[in-house]
Amino acid sequence: MCGIVGYIGHRNAYQIVISGLHRLEYRGYDSAGVALLHCGELNIYKKVGKVSDLELHAEKLNKTGTLGMGHTRWATHGPPNDVNSHPHLSGDGQLAIIHNGIIENYSSIKEELKLRGHIFKSDTDTEVLIHLIEDIKKEAHLTLEEAVQVALKKVIGAYAIVIIDKNNPNQIIASRKGSPMVIGIGKGEYFIASDATPIVEYTKNVIYLNDNEIAYVKRDAIVITDIDNEIVDNPYIQQLDIKLEMLEKGGFNHFMLKEIYEQARSVRDSMRGRIYPNEGHVKLSGIADYVELFKNANRIIIVACGTSWHAGLVGEYLIEEYARIPVEVEYASEFRYRNPIISEGDIVIAISQSGETADTMAALNLAKEKGATIFGICNVVGASIPRLTDAGIYTHAGPEIGVASTKAFTAQVTILTLIAFYLAQEKGVLPYSKLTTLLTELDKIPDLIQQTLLCDIACLEIADKFKDATNALFLGRGVGFPVALEGALKLKEISYIHAEGYPAAEMKHGPIALIDEKMPVIVIATQNSSYEKVISNIQEVKARKGQVIAIVTEGDTEVKKMADYVIEIPDANEAFLPLLATIPLQLLSYHIAVLRGCNVDQPRNLAKSVTVE
Numbered sequence: 001m002c003g004i005v006g007y008i009g010h011r012n013a014y015q016i017v018i019s020g021l022h023r024l025e026y027r028g029y030d031s032a033g034v035a036l037l038h039c040g041e042l043n044i045y046k047k048v049g050k051v052s053d054l055e056l057h058a059e060k061l062n063k064t065g066t067l068g069m070g071h072t073r074w075a076t077h078g079p080p081n082d083v084n085s086h087p088h089l090s091g092d093g094q095l096a097i098i099h100n101g102i103i104e105n106y107s108s109i110k111e112e113l114k115l116r117g118h119i120f121k122s123d124t125d126t127e128v129l130i131h132l133i134e135d136i137k138k139e140a141h142l143t144l145e146e147a148v149q150v151a152l153k154k155v156i157g158a159y160a161i162v163i164i165d166k167n168n169p170n171q172i173i174a175s176r177k178g179s180p181m182v183i184g185i186g187k188g189e190y191f192i193a194s195d196a197t198p199i200v201e202y203t204k205n206v207i208y209l210n211d212n213e214i215a216y217v218k219r220d221a222i223v224i225t226d227i228d229n230e231i232v233d234n235p236y237i238q239q240l241d242i243k244l245e246m247l248e249k250g251g252f253n254h255f256m257l258k259e260i261y262e263q264a265r266s267v268r269d270s271m272r273g274r275i276y277p278n279e280g281h282v283k284l285s286g287i288a289d290y291v292e293l294f295k296n297a298n299r300i301i302i303v304a305c306g307t308s309w310h311a312g313l314v315g316e317y318l319i320e321e322y323a324r325i326p327v328e329v330e331y332a333s334e335f336r337y338r339n340p341i342i343s344e345g346d347i348v349i350a351i352s353q354s355g356e357t358a359d360t361m362a363a364l365n366l367a368k369e370k371g372a373t374i375f376g377i378c379n380v381v382g383a384s385i386p387r388l389t390d391a392g393i394y395t396h397a398g399p400e401i402g403v404a405s406t407k408a409f410t411a412q413v414t415i416l417t418l419i420a421f422y423l424a425q426e427k428g429v430l431p432y433s434k435l436t437t438l439l440t441e442l443d444k445i446p447d448l449i450q451q452t453l454l455c456d457i458a459c460l461e462i463a464d465k466f467k468d469a470t471n472a473l474f475l476g477r478g479v480g481f482p483v484a485l486e487g488a489l490k491l492k493e494i495s496y497i498h499a500e501g502y503p504a505a506e507m508k509h510g511p512i513a514l515i516d517e518k519m520p521v522i523v524i525a526t527q528n529s530s531y532e533k534v535i536s537n538i539q540e541v542k543a544r545k546g547q548v549i550a551i552v553t554e555g556d557t558e559v560k561k562m563a564d565y566v567i568e569i570p571d572a573n574e575a576f577l578p579l580l581a582t583i584p585l586q587l588l589s590y591h592i593a594v595l596r597g598c599n600v601d602q603p604r605n606l607a608k609s610v611t612v613e
């Protein structure tokens with residue numbers, strides 16, 4: 001997704017903006033640009049490619065100025081090239097804009113403006129917006145602030161924008177609807193960004209702008225109004241709990257590997273203050289006020305995308321198993337458009353690492369309109385989804401920079417496991433002794449995760465054998481099935497090898513036709529309720545010469561006899577299988593992608609947070 005950085009203060013804006021763009025690279029992009037204002041000169045430098053390409057381009061150019069902004073573009077309208085990169089200028093060159101989002105009615109506005117003599121250089125919706133603002137300002141003889149308000153009322157779609165006026169070196173304007181924006185408050189300086197990562201090294205005090213709000217930012221003051229020019233009094237100032245070292249690789253080659261190795265800590269943090277094994281008690285203050293609603297819910301609908309959707313599937317299995325409440329898991333992008341039947345007794349839970357995924361936001365809004373009570377399970381404090389929902393639970397996994405989600409997934413699964421146990425506890429459908437046993441075992445999972453990471457060497461050795469595969473199949477049963485889906489997604493999104501996850505029993509209904517000696521088949525074959533059946537599936541694969549990589553319980557001898565490769569993980573209750581079995585799949589995908597020379601942290605075409613539909 002596009003990344004936005006803005007600065008007004010007493011320091012060199014270029015340095016702050018460029019380092020901010022580097023912090024936002026993880027969001028995924030294909031071009032970058034900056035705008036710098038100094039002594040009436042508005043310098044725009046923009047290039048297709050990486051931020052480093054932009055730095056090379058600007059190396060010998062004028063980079064002075066204490067007011068500036070920068071942008072990393074993830075192309076929506078118009079191919080990635082220099083002209084379509086942001087910032088974009090108004091026709092008279094007086095106004096510059098950067099934008100994250102999509103303006104859905106840009107083409108009709110563009111046609112109108114063309115009829116009024118506007119000439120466009122790019123294919124983007126963003127350039128249309130700055131021309132619209134310019135046109136309104138001129139034709140209606142309005143101030144820039146007034147023209148921005150009028151223009152944004154005409155816009156259909158999502159935006160997070162920053163505007164610089166060449167004739168006003170003492171103000172930067174920012175606004176958002178549907179796309180995230182954070183404003184950092186410094187001493188005589190302000191920072192604007194798509195999320196907190198470019199800001200946290202300068203200040204911990206931030207304001208999360210709300211939809212339809214406009215911020216007029218000066219060096220020593222900020223005024224926020226809504227789109228009708230109503231002042232927003234005393235905007236809430238959030239204290240960031242992100243430490244700078246969380247945004248560094250900490251000696252790992254990639255953020256993804258660092259985040260895989262952080263999972264013992266992040267799973268512990270997601271449980272902290274929420275489980276009391278000795279008292280046999282779960283405490284979820286995030287939803288405690290709604291416990292009666294949950295206990296009497298007709299059903300729980302989970303909406304999510306990608307990895308978060310896989311976590312939702314684990315949640316379905318566990319909540320139905322322990323709390324005996326019906327659960328349905330929906331792709332948010334499908335749910336939002338199929339006119340779903342939702343009744344008041346329904347509870348809708350959105351799972352989202354970023355808390356900004358457009359499809360998930362839209363699904364939540366739809367559920368709210370239809371009368372459901374909506375909750376969020378998110379990793380980013382203050383993101384749009386937590387601010388939209390009636391209540392929710394933060395996963396506390398810490399910033400996840402790698403585009404491929406790892407620690408956020410296991411943290412989400414941990415929260416869903418806690419929700420299953422909490423609801424069972426509150427409904428009184430789980431014997432106290434059983435709950436105590438489960439919580440005692442869950443409390444040990446972070447240590448077992450640390451132990452599981454020892455399989456890294458085995459994963460590297462196996463990765464070397466399959467780095468040239470063109471297809472892969474992941475199989476699992478029960479809670480092992482969502483794990484198989486997640487393993488397949490990890491492999492395909494960072495190594496670009498086509499991979500599919502399937503229920504192991506489903507293989508004979510089609511995918512078995514794919515099995516041959518070139519097909520690696522990764523099977524979740526740990527000792528649990530479906531162990532014997534999975535062994536039969538492994539035999540079916542071997543009978544067709546498939547290459548079997550089995551994730552097994554340490555000490556397993558049975559599967560070892562038939563699989564080509566085994567990766568051992570510690571024994572644990574079946575409920576916690578996803579928290580352990582996912583780790584070798586993360587490591588396997590990571591090593592295969594590195595061996596293939598792929599950009600592991602910023603895979604091609606992908607964005608960390610898909611804030612457009």
Ligand code: AGP
Pocket residue numbers: 305306307308351352353354355356357360403404405406489493607608609610
């Ligand atoms: C997973 O590795 C991907 N990065 C992607 O599928 C991601 O899970 C999906 O876009 C949802 O993102 P969210 O959790 O931030 O809503």
